[in-house]
Every structure is written in C-alpha cells, then in structure tokens.
Amino acid sequence: MARQSIIVVNTGNGKGKSSAAFGVMNRGWARGWTVGVVQFLKSGKWKVGERKLAEHLGIEWHTLGDGFTWESTDMDETIAKGRHAWDVANTMLASGDYDLLILDEATYAVKYGWVDVEAMVEGLKNRSPRTNVVLTGRNAPQEIIDLADTVTEMVKVKHAYDQGISAMKGIEY
C-alpha cells in the first residue's frame, strides 16, 4: 500500500524553521485539512501571530503547559510540562483525527531531556497513517532525521541581529 502521510523536519541554525511549518499549515487549511499544532517552547511574544491566525482559521493549538495539571512532587515542573506536551502530541498523533500536525520546536523536548528520542520515534512511527507531521527545531536527533521523509537544514548566511537590528515584530514574531 502506498504511504498515506509523510514526516517533514525543519532543522538547522537559520531562520525559517517554524515559519515554513506554518506555511504548510496554510496549505493544509486551504485544502480543508484538519490541522493541529503543539508548541513545545513557550515564551511571551513568540508565535503570538501564528496562534492568532490559527485561531482565526479554527486550527487547534496547544502550547507547552496548556492543560497541565500538577500531580507529582518528585519531578521538576518544567520537565513535567514538557512531558505533558509530548503526551498531548502523542495522543493527537495516534488519534486519527488530524491530516496534519505541527510539532513546533519538538526537538527541544529531546534536547532538554523531557522525552527520550526513542519514545518520540515510536510515537511518530505509530501515528495514524492519515497524519502528516511537520517537526521543527535545532539539532534534530539523527533517529528522527532517519525516520523523516523530507529534511531541510536552514543555514544562517547572515542575520539582521549581526548588524545590531533586534528581532522585528511582524517579521520574526
């Protein structure tokens, strides 16, 4: 049987990893797909625009810490929240409810030790055949690169930061 879905990884130290993922979100929306987003890093200003558009388009969006309920006293809260984000993503992957899931900055969940790479690989492998995945973040683990169908490394040639221009609202967040 032909494969029904693919895994796309955007990694590297350059700009555009998440932007390109949200460009794919646009296409999925335009095709009438059911799209979901899990954002693995949380920060005050970043992804505000993307989330606003997702809400405007009726796209489901989860950010690290959303829906997290503290039940343990023997784990660091950041780790617990990171694992919860992966649990949410893993459940969405297996559910069969989505044509496209964007796991934004999911590589950091592995890098920071919140989730074992083997667990993430298993979750991706065991996803619903229907569900395409775009996974972003620096330092994508080799195991995930091996599993993915399309991998792009975004390489910084130059960046406005280098010329002393700070991150611009509307362009970078």
Added chain:
Amino acid sequence: MARQSIIVVNTGNGKGKSSAAFGVMNRGWARGWTVGVVQFLKSGKWKVGERKLAEHLGIEWHTLGDGFTWESTDMDETIAKGRHAWDVANTMLASGDYDLLILDEATYAVKYGWVDVEAMVEGLKNRSPRTNVVLTGRNAPQEIIDLADTVTEMVKVKHAYDQGISAMKGIEY
C-alpha cells in the same frame, strides 16, 4: 535614524523557502500589516493554497502575467511578462502602501534574464522605508545577498522525492 524595515532572503536548494515567506505573511497579517505578494513563477497547482489563504485574509496577490497587456511585438512574451511582474513589484516597493511585500521566486526573474540584477537591487534600495521585503528563490544573486539583512540557505538533507514519493497536495502545494 534607525532603519525601519529589513530585507529577508530565503534561498538554497531545499524546501521551505516560500513556505517560510508565507509564514512571515501570517505574522504580518496578525500584526494588522498591509501585506502584498508578487509571485514570479506561475504554474497550475503551486501556491494555490497560499493564494486562497491570502484572499481569505484580504492580502493583495499578483501572479506573473496578471494584468499584463501585450503592447510589443519585438520581445518574447515570457520575458515581457517577467518584466511586467517586476514592474508591478517595483511600483509596490516604492509606493509606501505596504508594511510587507513578498517577492516569491523573484530570483528567477534575474536568473532567466527578465530583469537585470542592478535594476532589482535599485528597486529594493529605493523602496519605501516602511516596506519590509521577503524575497525567495534558488541561486539568489550575490548583489541581493549583500543588500539583504537576513539570509537563510535552505539546504536539502533528504527529500521524499528521493524515496519515490511525489509532491503531496496540502504539504507542498
């Protein structure tokens, strides 16, 4: 005076150059910006999703050949259309009406000889101080890289094509 706008270039042989540009379109929209798009290559299926979303969001969109009126018999029609696309872009750049212009696959206008690189550089330099630009396409000319503030090279690590998977609706177009 502090610079008011920047030029972003997404180049390289990997995926994500245009997707990332349309991710920036999302952010601009979310900030209430006036955004315009000029698409320098035209093809039946590509960018259909992006255009659909742009229209949904009220973003102005021009594709190569749109509004072109044939007035000459001494030029190849493709070249004439390409120059027309650049004329449209150049007018938008100078107008002061836009916070963000996406010049999608504009590098090909230089590569195919429709527009001199010097003319494109001049048009970018003389743009309204208000207007941020995201310019995409393979083989960005060095003169445009030199002028740009942020340049990312999208490098192909692997691609689903290589495994015999054809371009997927919703993911790549």
